[in-house]
Amino acid sequence: MTLRTARPAPGRRTRWKTALGVFLTALMLFPVYWMFNVSLTRTEDMRADPPHWFPWNPTFEGYGDVLRDQLPALGTSLGIGLGCVALTLLISAPAGFALAKLLRRGRGAVSFVLLVAQMIPSVVMAIGFYAVYVRLGWINSVWGLIVADSTIAVPFAVMVLAAFMSGIPSELMQAARIDGAGTWRTFVWVVLPLGRNAVLTVSLFSFLWAWSDFIFASTLDRNGDAVPITLGIYAYIGNNTTEWNSIMATAVVASVPAAVLLVVAQRFVAGGVTAGAVKD
Amino acid sequence: MRVTTEPVAPAVRAPGGEPPPVAPPPRQRLHRRIRSTQWAGLAFLAPLLAYLLIFYAFPLYRNLELSVHDYTVRAFVLGNAEFTGFANYRDVLTSDTFGLALRNTLLFTFVSIAAQYAIGLALAVFFRANFRLSGVLRAMFLVPWLLPLIVSGSTWAWMLAGDNGIVNAALEAFGIGQINWLTDPDWALTSVITANIWLGIPFNLVILHAGLQNIPDELYEAAALDGANAWQQFWRVTFPLLRPVSAITLLLGLVYTLKVVDVIWIMTTGGPGNVSTTLAVWSYREAFGTGQPDFSPAATVGNLLILMALAFGFVYLQLQRRQHADQEGEQP
Incomplete structure (x- = not known):
């Protein structure tokens, strides 16, 4: 029983830690609360001094405006996010497999290039893409934006997938080979199912990054027929500076994927952040 | 990476129980096997390499090119900007x-x-x-x-x-x-x-x-x-x-x-x-x-x-x- 007493029983002695933890979290998340609060504030209360700390008289005008104005933008963002996930997986899953299991030479070089690729500022990429797209006539197109957004995720995805796949025992692949499976079938039927956690992590992040992207959207798609939600918010800010409840309501709605992600796939999120930084 | 000195055992073991005398000498087989996975690896890597070339290298090249030319909006579309070096x-x-x-x-x-x-x-x-x-x-x-x-x-x-x-x-x-x-x-x-x-x-x-x-x-x-x-x-x-x-x-x-x-x-x-x-x-x-x-x-x-x-x-x-x-x- 000495083992039991060695550690303080959770509960009494750690209660102050829980209290402090709750306080710190509340402090950290105050801006998020404020966004929510403002989204429910009536326009006439917006300029109140001091501001209302709680939405005592909540209004849903802001959310009404979202439904009226921003539904197409939300749809566009969803499409761009999904397209970006598909493109990212299509490119990075085979490449991750090649780096983890197939290539004997050139691994280091490819990893190096991917690392450098992640360091290139997105402004630079945006200017480059703009210059290329002008000639191709891809400016203001959703496809062009999907391609551009995927460049945020692809290097990260290849590295995460390669790191994960190199943990798959080679014996499993050899077993598949003995059963007569070629490299492609081994990849599809053995490696991908085993690597589904990594695939999920990569998909979540590429979706979230595409959904959140502002720089590429504001440069490559700013006059498009179909603009993503980030531009929807930006246009709101430019147009009606008085109706911050609408802006913040849109912001709340635009945050939904992040919230869903955190609830549904928290361990993948934390895993993904760490995998990107401390590989191996 | 020196391939030939890697542990040979698992890769050489003849799949499907082929009779050893018919099989080529282990070292040679290993070589061929490694070369074939290297090719398969390149094939699986090819989409990424193409992607990096088209969507990373090319925009970066365009960026570099922009910085050594004097691009006006007109020249940007027509592509006939004046070369200005490091100006x-x-x-x-x-x-x-x-x-x-x-x-x-x-x-x-x-x-x-x-x-x-x-x-x-x-x-x-x-x-x-x-x-x-x-x-x-x-x-x-x-x-x-x-x-x-x-x-x-x-x-x-x-x-x-x-x-x-x-x-x-x-x-x-x-x-x-x-x-x-x-x-x-x-x-x-x-x-x-x-x-x-x-x-x-x-x-x-x-x-x-x-x-x-x-x-x-x-x-x-x-x-x-x-x-x-x-x-x-x-x-x-x-x-x-x-x-x-x-x-x-x-x-x-x-x-x-x-x-x-x-x-x-x-x-x-x-x-x-x-x-x-x-x-x-x-x-x-x-x-x-x-x-x-x-x-x-x-x-x-x-x-x-x-x-x-x-x-x-x-x-x-x-x-x-x-x-x-x-x-x-x-x-x-």
């Missing part, structure tokens, strides 16, 4: 904005990552102990990192608004008069740095927390037996053992923070004047921020930014290599 670089480096933007970039980057790291580390140590709700609370800390930047940027902008922002209202309670956070030249840079620190804390917390998990409990127990208090344990055990993870966190933070545009652009657009303009914001503004796109200087500034990022990236690689060498050296 753009000379103009950028000697312009008044450059010194200010460089100073802002360094201030923004170093103050941001120093504060993010310090706060992130303190929180990671705090959350190392298990207490009720610790997992949930730590997960909630991720929220700022997951929100779209336009969402957090505009929320901060509204909180810091001069007339009726919540921050000024709270300060007023302490008798501090109105501060125009975003439009006062003395405060604009501080404001965007504050918002950026808030954005970066979760990233630091998650990585450092993961790093802390790898420090064995026994070390703390031993330190406690030796009479070390919490403060001493932190400086003698936690901090030294966390150094590799810290280095990576800081360098990644450096590289990410150097290229930040969104937060600053959304909150202040680099203003008032240029007081919160960093190199990345400057580049963005030249190209896309005004009605008159000026791509050549924008690309020039961007290329200078790449040089800075690469310099830090090189440090990162050296560090990683040294760590690898250390790890391998430790093994018997």
